[in-house]
Amino acid sequence: MTFASRFQNKKIIVTGGASGIGRAAVIRLVCEGGTVLAVDRNAEGLAETLDEANALAGYGGVALSAQVSVTDEQEVREAVQGFVREQGRLDALxxxxxxxxxxxxxxxSFEAFMQIVQINLGGTFLCCREALPYLLQSRGNIVNAASTSAFFGHAYMAAYSASKGGVAALTQALSREYINRGVRVNAIAPGGIGTPMVAAQANGFPEGTDFTLYGHLTRPDRQLGEPQEVAAVIAMLASEDGAFVNGAILRIDGGTHG
Ligand SMILES: NC(=O)c1ccc[n+]([C@@H]2O[C@H](COP(=O)([O-])OP(=O)(O)OC[C@H]3O[C@@H](n4cnc5c(N)ncnc54)[C@H](O)[C@@H]3O)[C@@H](O)[C@H]2O)c1
Structure with missing residues (x-):
């Protein structure tokens, strides 16, 4: 595949960059010339992402990394500030x-419920909060990870669905708050995508799961999307191609929830 140079000289932070969709996004943005900081708590996965992304890089793109938990305020702040100090600006999160x-x-348990909300929603909030001062300077943008779970309510995923509903609402609130100051805020809402998260879930269904409840998630020709197919939409939203898209929650599920 030949890539465009939409992210040449652009400075971008991607959280969850050690795996799955985040990794595919890092690779895509680096292929299009971006300087990308991959943030994740998984150091081994980050190293693999950097190897892959830097081997494929185009238009001067480069992948860097920071081992950070998105729920740790200080780690998030230091990663964002350190990247901006080194690179001079931030164009997208x-x-x-x-x-x-x-x-x-x-x-x-309440603890298990809150852990999912803390990472998926709280971590997204923290990264947005720390990045926004710099995105206001660059008139940059944010792409968040919602999910079809936010709107269609997937069985056995109450905490996850609630956290993603929160991400969708956070995205729309931020898009309104910054609409007059040049920062766009959008989210993607993928359906089932073939990543380690989904593979782990397939092995982790609780006893007594009623699999007929999952019928609407599949379609006859193909069950799962590819991380690269999601990364392509992320790249569109984060680039000038998405200039008139703001406050959108884009469903990427091959039509399975339609
Ligand atoms: N795969 C799907 O079907 C699907 C569907 C809808 C939405 N999503 C969303 O897309 C995003 C990416 O999912 P994926 O399928 O690539 O999952 P994945 O498990 O492959 O990757 C998630 C990454 O997030 C990192 N992470 C988790 N907690 C963290 C923390 N506290 N601090 C820093 N990093 C942390 C993990 O280490 C991992 O590298 C997630 O937000 C997920 O909810 C995925």
């Missing part, structure tokens, strides 16, 4: 870090 656990709601 792509928030892909997240976790998924499938459980019966009656078996879900």
């Amino acid at each position: 792509v928030n892909m870090a997240g976790i998924l656990r499938s459980t019966h709601t009656t078996d879900t």
Whole structure:
């Protein structure tokens, strides 16, 4: 595939960059010339992402990394400020870090519920808050990770669905708050995408799962999307091609929820 140079001289942070959709986004943005800081708590995965991205880089693109938990205020602040200090600016923030656990709601502890909300929603909020002062300077943009779970309510994923509904609402609130100051805020809402998160879920369905409840998630020709197919939409939203897209939650599910 030949890539455009939409991110030449652009400075971007991608959380969740050690795996799945976040990794595919890092690679895509680096192929299009971006200087990308991949942020994740998984150091081993980050190293693999950097190897892959820097081997494929185009138009002067480069991948860097920072081992950070998106729920740690100080780590997030230092990563954002350090990147801006080194690179001089920040053009886009792509928030892909997240976790998924499938459980019966009656078996879900409050702690387990809050952990999912803390990472998926709280981590997204923290990264947005720390990046916004710099995005206001560059008139940059944010792409968050919602999910079809935010709108269609997937069984055994009450905490996850609630956290992603929160991400969708956060995205729309921020897009309104900054609409007159040049910062766009959008989210993607993928359906089932073939990543380690989904593979782990397939092994982790709770006992007694009623699989007929998942019928609407699949389609006859192809069950899952590819991380690269999501990364292509992230790149569109984060680039000038998305200049008139703001406050959107873009569904990327091959039509399975339509
Ligand atoms: N795969 C899907 O089907 C699907 C569907 C809808 C939405 N999403 C969302 O897309 C995003 C990416 O998902 P994926 O499928 O690539 O998952 P993944 O598990 O492959 O990658 C998620 C990454 O987030 C990182 N992460 C988790 N908690 C973190 C923390 N506290 N700090 C820093 N990093 C942390 C993990 O280490 C991992 O590298 C997630 O927000 C997910 O909820 C995925």
